[in-house]
Amino acid sequence: MKHYFYLHSLSARTALLKILRQPIGNLLNLLMLAISLALPVSLYLGVNSLQHWAGKLNTTPQITLFMELSSEEADLAAVQSSLKNHPRIASFRFVHKDTALQELEKRSGLNAISDGLGSNPLPHAFIVTPRQLEPAALDLLQKELSGLPMVELAQFDAAWARKLHAMLTLASQITWLLSAVFALAMVLINHNTIRMQILARQEEIAVSKLIGATDSFIRRPFLYHAAWQGLLSALLCWGLTSWLVQQANPALAEFASLYGVDASLRSLLPSEIASIIGFAICLSMLGARLAADHHLRKNHPD
Incomplete structure (x- = not known):
């Protein structure tokens, strides 16, 4: 068992040293992989932040209930009780008709508008904020509240x-x-990289097979090389995404201030970073495994 772990640790160290010995070529390859990860990750952060801001916007869909002019206190109390106990209503507020008229006068600049009308023509109103924003749910709630x-x-x-x-x-x-497309691209990039390495070492592989090396032994260094590529590209993706978030936040905050909202793109959570690293390593190793298996089947058919 100790020998088994020693072989794996030796393959891992050897693969990392090979990457470090050719920093320029490997860095370009890692940057290509990092960009393929950073694009869908950045879009994910943008969509996730937008969904979070949707609940804060002043333009969140609200259903306004206009009461009949003849409605009395008992009618208002009945409607308020129904709204308070409704499971699909997040919140509501009551707007008295006198308050509505005052706001109308303030906005229009006509401070004596009520004097000319003789009486307040505006009805009482309830402004309701739904829990769900789906159009079908809003249509259903509107029909229910209108009754x-x-x-x-x-x-x-x-x-x-x-x-x-x-x-x-x-x-x-x-x-x-995009995540699916770039995941496929990452597999293909690693497949091509490992295939080139296998072609460069095919004589060494042939000799290893002649002296009894197993397929798993031959495959192991290429898998570790791909695993290191996946890890390093994921870390570069993390740094690139953090830089993009930093660059975008000032412009985004200025734009959001026009709508009275404090908005910013959030950074990746530790659990999300771990998921990206695991995802990148698995895809990289998948590409390497496919390349290695293809070479072994082609040159050593059973």
């Missing part, structure tokens, strides 16, 4: 809600699509 007693109209910005939901869904799908 509450003395509610004359229930309206919300359905077009905005659909646009937001469609944008987030599209961005999420593009992220997964």
